[in-house]
Amino acid sequence: MATVLFDIDGTLIHTAGAGHRAFADTFRTLFGIEKISSDVRFAGRSDRAIAEELMATHGVASSSENWLRFVKAFVPRLEEVLPQCQGTVLPGVVELLDRLKESEQTAIGLLTGNIAAGAQAKLSHYRLWDRFAFGGYGDDWVNRNDIAAAALAASRTYVAQSQDARSGKTNGESQRVIVIGDTPADVECARSIGAVAVAVLTGGVPREVLVATEPDLLLDDLSEIDDILVQINSVTA
Structure with a gap:
């Protein structure tokens, strides 16, 4: 999973x-x-x-x-x-979320510094909020690593409940985690929970700065869907 x-x-x-x-x-x-x-x-x-x-x-x-x-x-x-404000959904996002939704072996959540209500406001505006079943948010935490821990706990609860709903009990599968973000803080908090770190260059952080954080995968944007799926499939294999 x-x-x-x-x-x-x-x-x-x-x-x-x-x-x-x-x-x-x-x-x-x-x-x-x-x-x-x-x-x-x-x-x-x-x-x-x-x-x-x-x-x-x-x-x-x-x-x-x-x-x-x-x-x-x-x-x-x-x-x-x-x-x-004339904002936008970034390249590849909708297509990637569509592909991830197809898999019963993938749970999709948020790990964000936004407070929960702020995250909902932003993603609802761009018609993305209902794509995410759980998350860790910036309501109670100053440190992003604490938010990562909260997101991980929420994901474990969601996965356990989903497995219960399908089979009546959890199946004991190990849960592996991929964090996708655009800043060094995202890579750092991925490491703090033992997750695979995928960094994207869509947030304005210079390439050399993200390279220095040594993410597992560095992408120009999320339209590089196949590269992301390789990471996820290697995790779930």
Whole structure:
């Protein structure tokens, strides 16, 4: 049995800055910050890590209360700005998901720094949300490796339940995991859970930077479907 975990931004979709814009608008509305710091990095990080660093940078208390206030305001704003931005589903994504869906030996999930509601908003906008049955999200975690562990736990639960539904009991198969993402953080968190790391160059990270992380497979984009399926089939063989 193989589990394939996808990052979202830069791997499945480009939102043309919708997430960053929603962050900025929310900080302006909630905390009076007219322009969020450009020194705070977004790529490869959890929403919680980004929000807490922005709070600290701008003198806002990084409290649980402020985090919950942020989430409550951020999600509706994200839903508003997504249609205003001219984003896109990245090459090969739909075709790859279609191919993976055909196999009963492959479970498809998410491993993303987005909070769950943000992930749902983005992927629903691009009509992809119902492709994923489970995931690990950035609601509670700052470190991507912790999100990876949560995604792995969710995948194990999903696989066990699926096997129960088909046969009345789990069949004892070992579960192997493939993580597909566009940043060094995706490769790192794949390694943290013992997963195969597939890196794609669709997120803007320079090739040499991703090469240095030594992924198991490096692709220009997800239209290189056969190369991905070889990795998955070698895992499930």
